[in-house]
Amino acid sequence: MAEWTDVCALDDIEEEDVVRFDHGERTFAVYRSPDGEVFATDGLCTHEQVHLADGLVLDDTIECPMHNGRFNYKTGAALRTPACVALGTYPARIVGGRVQIEL
Amino acid sequence: MTAVDAHSPYPRDYSLTGPEGRHAVEIGLASADWYHSDVPRKVMKDLMRRRDGPAIRDTLLWLVLLVLSGAGGVLLWGSWWSVPFWIVYGVLYGSACDSRWHECGHGTAFRTEWMNDAVYHIASFMVMRNPVSWRWSHARHHTDTIIVGRDPEIPFMRPPDLVMGVLHFIGLPDVIFWMRTLIRNALGRISAEEAEYIPESERPKAVFWARVHVAIYALAIGSAVAWWSIIPLMLIGGPRIYGAWHMFLTGLLQHGGLAEDVVDHRLNSRTVLMNPVSRWIYWNMNYHVEHHMFPMVPYHALPRLHDLIKHDLPPPNTSFIDAYCEMIPALIRQRREPGHYIRKTLPATARPYREEFHNAVGQR
Numbered sequence: 001m002a003e004w005t006d007v008c009a010l011d012d013i014e015e016e017d018v019v020r021f022d023h024g025e026r027t028f029a030v031y032r033s034p035d036g037e038v039f040a041t042d043g044l045c046t047h048e049q050v051h052l053a054d055g056l057v058l059d060d061t062i063e064c065p066m067h068n069g070r071f072n073y074k075t076g077a078a079l080r081t082p083a084c085v086a087l088g089t090y091p092a093r094i095v096g097g098r099v100q101i102e103l
Numbered sequence: 104m105t106a107v108d109a110h111s112p113y114p115r116d117y118s119l120t121g122p123e124g125r126h127a128v129e130i131g132l133a134s135a136d137w138y139h140s141d142v143p144r145k146v147m148k149d150l151m152r153r154r155d156g157p158a159i160r161d162t163l164l165w166l167v168l169l170v171l172s173g174a175g176g177v178l179l180w181g182s183w184w185s186v187p188f189w190i191v192y193g194v195l196y197g198s199a200c201d202s203r204w205h206e207c208g209h210g211t212a213f214r215t216e217w218m219n220d221a222v223y224h225i226a227s228f229m230v231m232r233n234p235v236s237w238r239w240s241h242a243r244h245h246t247d248t249i250i251v252g253r254d255p256e257i258p259f260m261r262p263p264d265l266v267m268g269v270l271h272f273i274g275l276p277d278v279i280f281w282m283r284t285l286i287r288n289a290l291g292r293i294s295a296e297e298a299e300y301i302p303e304s305e306r307p308k309a310v311f312w313a314r315v316h317v318a319i320y321a322l323a324i325g326s327a328v329a330w331w332s333i334i335p336l337m338l339i340g341g342p343r344i345y346g347a348w349h350m351f352l353t354g355l356l357q358h359g360g361l362a363e364d365v366v367d368h369r370l371n372s373r374t375v376l377m378n379p380v381s382r383w384i385y386w387n388m389n390y391h392v393e394h395h396m397f398p399m400v401p402y403h404a405l406p407r408l409h410d411l412i413k414h415d416l417p418p419p420n421t422s423f424i425d426a427y428c429e430m431i432p433a434l435i436r437q438r439r440e441p442g443h444y445i446r447k448t449l450p451a452t453a454r455p456y457r458e459e460f461h462n463a464v465g466q467r
Binding site: 080 | 134148151152153209210211214216238239242245246302304305397398399
């Protein structure tokens with residue numbers, strides 16, 4: 001059953017930025033949008049398994065640091081080649097200044 | 104700088120469909136974890152920041168100079184005074200197109216995506232590269248830089264063909280090869296090598312764009328025949344031959360004479376300090392170690408990145424002459440000893456090369 005998992009303090013993620021979150025065998029990218037909302041996706045680019053937490057957040061997109069493939073981190077949609085396959089997304093929320101994602 | 108003779112089997116199979124490629128995957132050289140110099144996240148975010156301003160300025164200047172030099176060449180046709188105009192037009196078309204293709208292909212030149220795409224397509228046509236195939240080819244070049252059997256963009260396969268290296272400066276072998284490739288793609292054929300890195304879903308797009316390019320070239324050739332004048336070909340396609348010399352002058356230095364099968368760009372890429380005109384034509388790709396280590400950093404921020412991490416990199420070559428004096432003897436020696444490569448000495452401030460990752464050549 002899905003449950004909310006604590007990631008970090010909201011202040012640990014700058015606005016329009018991303019952090020890496022490892023949980024068990026899995027890795028995620030957790031974003032803070034320019035308007036202060038939080039989002040979560042799979043951590044690795046669907047093209048070459050590079051971690052997106054080293055990438056660049058531009059508005060509502062994340063750009064992979066290796067080949068510049070882009071995804072909409074709110075929907076997971078692949079927006080720019082070489083990324084062709086969408087990312088998995090996960091519900092995220094802020095509770096008492098902490099970021100949580102539902103896994 | 105040290106000259107290294109790695110004892111490994113040569114000639115090697117550089118094809119992407121052969122045993123070397125499979126072996127690279129087996130021993131973990133493909134899609135490997137590459138060395139990166141430390142740059143704090145905050146600083147890297149600032150370096151990666153996209154701006155439209157520098158690329159709009161450079162692109163407008165590029166287009167204006169293309170129009171002026173092309174017009175000068177046409178208007179003065181038949182006089183020796185047209186020659187300098189064609190020299191300028193040729194380099195702006197046949198050489199600057201490569202760096203525009205490259206940066207806009209990475210999507211880093213402009214912040215606005217349609218501007219990257221528009222310039223990418225124009226430059227792809229000028230440089231005679233299929234805009235779809237080459238996007239994928241270049242992605243592989245970044246994943247597996249100079250990994251034999253994986254990288255489709257290895258300029259000097261050992262033992263190096265020096266005659267071909269020289270001929271590149273007049274663009275001819277390149278143009279013949281890529282025109283044949285474009286025509287083959289336009290006929291709907293994707294080679295086994297191309298199929299290695301272009302996903303099936305992208306192949307129809309590669310065929311479409313090849314047809315667009317071939318149609319424009321056919322129009323230029325048709326115009327030249329109809330008007331019985333070479334001027335249409337001096338303006339379209341021809342500069343890829345007579346103006347490509349600067350592209351190769353800079354491009355051959357990127358990896359020439361350096362290591363194969365290593366996972367540290369400090370060992371297989373070269374940074375060369377050069378004059379501001381060449382840097383403008385080349386859009387700062389002379390900072391090639393930096394570009395490969397951090398491909399998200401736009402061309403206009405590469406000098407800043409270089410200053411930040413140069414303590415961790417081999418000293419850059421100080422000029423074209425310095426770089427060619429280093430590379431040419433290594434290439435000549437590779438004719439006799441294909442295992443030889445230039446191993447640059449790191450400064451005392453740098454983190455050392457990770458030897459365990461750099462002895463793969465000997466295992467292959």
